Amino acid sequence: MKTYKQNLYKSFRALLSKNFELPCHCRNTHQIQFYMRELQSYIQYYRHTFEYVPNIAFYLMREYKKAMSINQKKEYLMNV
Numbered sequence: 001m002k003t004y005k006q007n008l009y010k011s012f013r014a015l016l017s018k019n020f021e022l023p024c025h026c027r028n029t030h031q032i033q034f035y036m037r038e039l040q041s042y043i044q045y046y047r048h049t050f051e052y053v054p055n056i057a058f059y060l061m062r063e064y065k066k067a068m069s070i071n072q073k074k075e076y077l078m079n080v
Helices: 002-019 029-050 055-079
Strands: none
Touching: 002 029, 002 055, 029 055
């Protein structure tokens, strides 16, 4: 069982490194929203298909939410 979860973790890490940008490298809120939606769909896929989601997925989602909050504050202050 442990190796099964390790393999899923490795495949998820590979998927993230290939398809996702780090939250600190995102240019604007639209890009962050796009990656959040994509990550949410992968989380749902893993939960439904494998009944397991690596913790890194939730950590990355939390980082995207932080980046989104910071970006929204910046955009708000620029428009005031």
